[in-house]
Amino acid sequence: MDSMDNSTQKRTLREIAEHVGGQLCGDPDTTILGASTLSEAREGDISFLVNRKYTRQLETTRASALIVGREIPEARVPLLVVEDPYFAFSQVLVLLYGQRKHQVVGISPRAAIAPDAQIGEDCQIHDFATVASGVRIGRGCVVYPCAYIGEGVEIGDDTIIHANAVVYERCRIGRRVLIHANSTVGSDGFGFATHNGVHHKIPQIGGVIVEDDVEIGACSSIERGTLSDTVIGQGSKLGDLVTIGHGTRIGPHCLIVAQVGIAGSATLGHHCTLGGQVGVVGHIALGDHVTVAAQAGVINNVADGQIVAGAPAVDMNRARRAYAMIPYLPQIRQDIRDLQNQLEKIAAALEARPTDSAEPQDVE
Amino acid sequence: MDSMDNSTQKRTLREIAEHVGGQLCGDPDTTILGASTLSEAREGDISFLVNRKYTRQLETTRASALIVGREIPEARVPLLVVEDPYFAFSQVLVLLYGQRKHQVVGISPRAAIAPDAQIGEDCQIHDFATVASGVRIGRGCVVYPCAYIGEGVEIGDDTIIHANAVVYERCRIGRRVLIHANSTVGSDGFGFATHNGVHHKIPQIGGVIVEDDVEIGACSSIERGTLSDTVIGQGSKLGDLVTIGHGTRIGPHCLIVAQVGIAGSATLGHHCTLGGQVGVVGHIALGDHVTVAAQAGVINNVADGQIVAGAPAVDMNRARRAYAMIPYLPQIRQDIRDLQNQLEKIAAALEARPTDSAEPQDVE
């Protein structure tokens, strides 16, 4: 539990075990007041072990209970043994703390709502939010202060638009979508036709479709398509400062980590994972279940299930060994010089001797 | 034509040919309702072929007409043959769809306009926009909701400031400039004088000059200069999440793609193109017509017309071959070991024989 006030409901370990499933080893009446990391846990906290790197912290943690996987560690406190301890711990967090609660403000008279905008029940539209003409918003949505919802935008139920996020005209946002502060959806694609040295703006007549259950981090930008829509697939999660180019289509359940940039007209299948600062050029296709290591530069199609790294990106194992070798380049060069010198000496030595058939003067 | 409603005016192919020039092969009375890519075109759409990668789509496209270059492909539909098909297609898009239309709202009473601000005719200043003291805005400008125009800023005619964009005090924005949502112009340069381990803020007394016809993408930041102004040259186009350091001067007609970062006091000539995620260190000069490949890191001056890639960036052709070879580093190392082993054996073999003049013991 961190230093900020996050009121939780007191639970017993038994209640937690019933909620997440798994096998309980230890006193089921142990009181759980909060959840924390091993190193920061206080008495009453439940913690978890997933990353072996932290195993040593079991000796010193003050946690009152632990969620662990099938590989059961030594510990002095009650254990909850589950198949997927990270998922179980996340369920416990939801149980104890819940997701963000949004203040009930109704539709603020200080928001700017177009007369023809349709807003569903139980929506919270904050002060200084703009809901332009032709907008349709479902039930249970929250539009935070200074968010801008452009003309003709459609937003599904239970979607949250955080403060100062901007959705340009005619984009479509699904249900249970979460767009964080200062992000932009539907700004113009980077499309110019250069003619006689002048860059002429190409109208970006496509839009953006953000499907259900997508989350977009802060300060990210999803460009609208030039002709066809840019699409963020169902359940995909984008980090902070991500940019997605015009007409790119990202499949469902992808994880796009912070500062990734994907150029226009690319396609990603489902369940792709792109590490931080990855770049993907335009007009290429990544299959399903593709993983791209942080900072990689992808310039060619990637087949289903492939894991790639490096710039230009190649198979991960190959890249990992190759990039780890770059610091040895000066040594490699020296080795080659040494070999050249040795060979020269040998050649000279051979030349100095009476030969039979070989022609050492060929060797140079 | 995409799934979103973009009403267009019906045209004949003849009208289109008259508008963009070029040679018409096929029925001039063909009706054109919209424009689209080859793969997404519907009956009535005009499409185009520029990238040979898409030639195969000619067989299946449902487009009713095509704009093509001098290298005329086989096709079953009327062709409009032009010098620069991409430019021609962009002109058709403008003809059919036009650029973004801005709602006429006048000067909203819900905007915060300083009494001494001067605003030209036909401007649209939206709710919750701020126009601070001493600001001068030309004719035909649009300032979207929650945009902030700081004290003493000057903005030329027909400039569009999108929602939540921020222009700090005393910056000068030209005519027909387009600044997208959540971008910042004129925030402080990253300037600190470190003294006894403490970083002291250096006042950033320069400003930013954004010349005519510049476009700045979403979530980008142009820092104000420490002493002299940061300049974005006429007609240059910046993508999303770009950052330009204090005092840097970008010449006219440059293309700066998404996530590029240019440090302070750098200069770029005209018609430079920087690919996505490029980094440029401070205090260096890139000439005219310089091209930098995506993700490159430029740490030295670059001469006019040069194309560079890699980090540190070198000549593109050289870089392309070199970086493609990184994955072979483990093989290279193995080859060297093999050579070393073979050489050892040869040296041993030579040593084992009666020698004349050579001294194989030297060879090691």
Added chain:
Amino acid sequence: MDSMDNSTQKRTLREIAEHVGGQLCGDPDTTILGASTLSEAREGDISFLVNRKYTRQLETTRASALIVGREIPEARVPLLVVEDPYFAFSQVLVLLYGQRKHQVVGISPRAAIAPDAQIGEDCQIHDFATVASGVRIGRGCVVYPCAYIGEGVEIGDDTIIHANAVVYERCRIGRRVLIHANSTVGSDGFGFATHNGVHHKIPQIGGVIVEDDVEIGACSSIERGTLSDTVIGQGSKLGDLVTIGHGTRIGPHCLIVAQVGIAGSATLGHHCTLGGQVGVVGHIALGDHVTVAAQAGVINNVADGQIVAGAPAVDMNRARRAYAMIPYLPQIRQDIRDLQNQLEKIAAALEARPTDSAEPQDVE
């Protein structure tokens, strides 16, 4: 002095010398009207020389006085000789121009202030700013238009929140902090538990602590912690478009340049410097006084005082020599082929001769 109006107070060189210390060589009554770079200085300006790169400009500068270090250059104008000329010049800038002046607006009736929010004396809360329930703001703070201060946030004295910056609920911001436009503090960490192919959102119950004297550039994002707080240490300065992951702790007096991305649960000691576009993976520790060169990718712990570069990052000197050698990879490969060919010939030559004990057929 730049082209924009920055009114300064006229000073004599004597007054300046008294203010910054140092030794004055030349007429103490020289009038100083402004400050500028060597190349842009006009008569009446004071300038400085730190970077030798600019020494040649001494011949042509129109500056009326110069601040220089102990290595005194030839110059035709009065010199102020100091230990740390860059710091002295920055002091002169503060003396002549001061830091940004903030308009006195009081608490705008057009701001949205929760009834229970506490706001100290001499604060300026602009139009369209939101100060949510439970917020406590110290004395002398400025909250610019459309900034959002979420529920329960605490802000220390003399802190400036620029236009459209967003601080999510329960974050704590110190004194004299400066957060630039369109930046976000406390948005959700990128935390998902993937179960059966679906990414479940993990509540981010930690917060963000931004300590005293921190500056955060424009369009940057600091994520709130999952369990424990994300911390930006006292006096640290972050550039534009920086992102700091959930639970990461940055020590005091660090310099984090533009577009750096640090993943979650990392720790940085004090006085670290990270160059532009650096990436740091999560769960690692950088010691004190660590320097990371631009674009590097740090994937392992870094010891105190180390300077690293490259991706993956290694010791700077080693990296510099190694990366400079990448363009020679094609040559290296050719060298190896040549060696292989030569060796083959030698082996053949040896095989062709009568041998004693060596077995050249082994050599291949």
